[in-house]
Amino acid sequence: MSETVIGARALLDLLGEWRGAGPSYEALADRLRLLVIDGRLPSGARLPAERELAADLGVSRTTVTAAYQRLREQRFAVSRQGSGTRTALPGAVRTPGAHPSGLLDFTKAALPAPSMMPDAVAEASTLLSPLLLDSGYDTLGLTVLREAVARRFTERGLPTDADQILVTVGAQQAIALLARALVSRGDRALIEAPTYPHAYDALGAAGARIVTVPVSTEGVDGWDVDVLESVMRRTSPAIAYLMPDFQNPTGRSMSAAVRRRVLAAAAAQGTIVVADETPAELDIDRPESFPPLATAAGGAHVITIGSASKTMWGGLRVGWIRAERAMIRRLHGVRATMDLGTPVLEQLVVARLFDRFDAVLAERRAALAAGREALEARLPAAFPDWTVPHVHGGLAVWAHIGAPVSSQLALAARSEGLLVTAGPRFGVDGAFERFLRLPLTSAPAQVDRAVAALQRAWPAASRHPLPEPGALAAVV
Template identity: 45%
Template sequence: MARLLGDVPRERPVYAALAGAVRGLIQDGRLAPRTRLPAERDLAAALGVSRTTVTAAYDRLRDEGHVASRQGAGSWTALPPVRWSARPTGEAVPAAGKRFGRAYPVPETAGFIDLGCATPGAPAIFEEAVAAAVAELPRHSAGPGYEPAGLASLREVVAAGYAARGVPTRPDQIVVTTGAQHAFTLLTHSLAEPGDAVMVERPTYPHALGALRGRGVRLVPVGVNEGWDMELVAGGMRQAAVRMAYMIPDFQNPTGRLMPAAEREALVGAARRADAFLVADETFADLALDPDAPREPPLAAFDTGGRVISVGSASKLLWGGLRIGWIRTTAPLARRLTLAREPFDMASPVLDQLIVQELLLRLEEVRADRAATLLPSRDALAEALRATLPGWEFRLPDGGMCLWARLGAPVATRLAEAAERAGVRVAPGPVFGVDGVLEDYVRLPYVLPPGTLRLAVERLAHAFQEVREAPAARPVTAYV
């Protein structure tokens, strides 16, 4: 707890500064709800403050609803109902057009702007790849078309890609799936039983959370807004007896963070000690905005016991309409997964697999195309936010497709509702969390053209102004 808090701000009163620091840990997900808090005397000693200061800080947090206590049972973190307050005096949002009540006019030339989906259109060479795949299709059409493990030729290409990144892989270690979501659902049903503990990042990919909830597992979140804290990860795995951990080490969705090699090695070591499977979502791994930048090794490069299972996908790198993904694992588990899929999904579409194969054979062209498109859009979005919503905080990621913006107030769900009326859809932070935190974040993809993103920010500014000017309202249930 003391390490997470760091140096407690010394502004007066100190107890209020300490309460604010703990509140921040709870709101951004680094300190999970229902986490038992240290005893007042112990935390005071660790922080170098008086016990009276810690007691007063706990009292304030208890009054706010961020701490719950019971006689003889101690205190633990909690989430209060979300309430909305008026904009602080003197803070202004630049106007971007006339307002009409609580809904803003949507220019007909722009139409509705969807920032809820972080998926771009197909790359420039897509038509060539389709033509090549169609030409190849007759070689496969004489057979039944069912290849539960995937086309042998595609599995060879995917395996060669791992080998090129320092992870020797045979085609029989690859299972082609109908998208990454199918891959993850298949792994969830094969590796975890209802009631098992599964570690997830907070924030993380929402549809993975949906698959895990559907399986009835017990979710163990670990915060990654400030990066991966391997001490917390290892401790959580050990204490919760985690069966499986789902991580996105490459341009994490939605934070955009890239896990360093040393932390990857530590993560694999923690999974080995906890006897847990480690599922690495590599959907964004090839989406560096500088294609020539040195790449971090895959998590599987640090694995010696078949504990790391890698999931790849065509949806972000190639095109969302290509419902093709893949799993890299040990050959025995690959065979088990192939058998497990047959009652639900006999095989993936042959033509889609051939198109993906053609595109992966020209991977460097695709990576360069993506970088050339995404980088100007990222910079345009960042520039517009700095100019129009200077109070929002974000870091520029070196890859991926999203900015993870902090609003400075827990109003993300209400902002998403107001933004929809203003003609732009955004995903509020709680969508990406387990337990209703992250209300002060929104995910902003930069997959649309720069001009469209600038207009989207103008509309968001209007929506944010509406939310901040709204009178105090009833508690609002978090959007999950």
């Protein structure tokens, strides 16, 4: 059986500036715990030997021993004679002293199910009868759903046939499937920084070497297209995984000019563009709307990912890939190595929801607008030093929190009853300590509770800001 072994060097990168206010062993244990909680360190990974980590961190071995001991006490690590210390995720993740009433979860930028759901489920269950005569193993997708998805692409300006659609178990499977089918070990894969973390997890699992292009909440364009062009030229990535609309987590959308340049750069290198348009229809009031990126493909090869998770409901676990027919056939062949199909009843529910999609989207727009309004009102009042960029839709805001304390804040917030993902989870190299992603998908009352929890957590997190990377003097 394969196992994940974390080398001291790799762990050093993940730890970043981990030292905090209290004793070193506590700060080290706290940071390791956060890395396990937010998935940057997988559960079950073997940690470096104490002596080795101590040497690389420049701390005493006693500090590492005490930190590992603290992790074991908190059930975030287990040690066995002869096989070292491994990370673990306790069954019920509860910070001692945290809210007994349950934690408020701001790590998921997703809405509850729309009000149309019960009707769609009732209709779907009546449509199920004839399908019960079949085996139920559906690796391609029900025709009725593939037609509905194709119709929606066509309405949005990208003529599409049902046989250009493969239905998947959420967009996440679509990403993993494309990574497996299109990336060979050692190939370069271009992603945005920051990006949707499970995408780089999937690309990394497929053996890709990741290269990044910055996306910022500042500036006219968001995407640094000069960098993108030069990275593409230098590295000729096999694929570029991009979110052109309401990028997760920044909320930015590519302008028409950025779209043109990205596609031209990809065409020049033969890079396949994987456009994850999962958030694309979560429009609140975007001044300009765009057809799917593949519409303007020109000479570029664009594969589109979509999902019912954010517009309809995450619990349906239905997503899709739109591509040329030959590519769909190829992906269909690879899919059976991952699973044996998308649940049938859920597909019928999504097909029924597509029949009332305008109403579903209107409800989503209202919920997202309320979440945005609450965040935009409460956050600047509570944290005058933060910058909360205005977004026109999508799932989240990417707040600049002024100091490099996002991981400390996320940790302190847990003790105040709030789960929130620290900025570095959206990057690959420990960057983004100055950012926090806050979902637009929460009701105003939850935003109130979350902001109050962040306010209570802030003093502990910010009292001892971490040294600026530049402030660490070079050793000469």
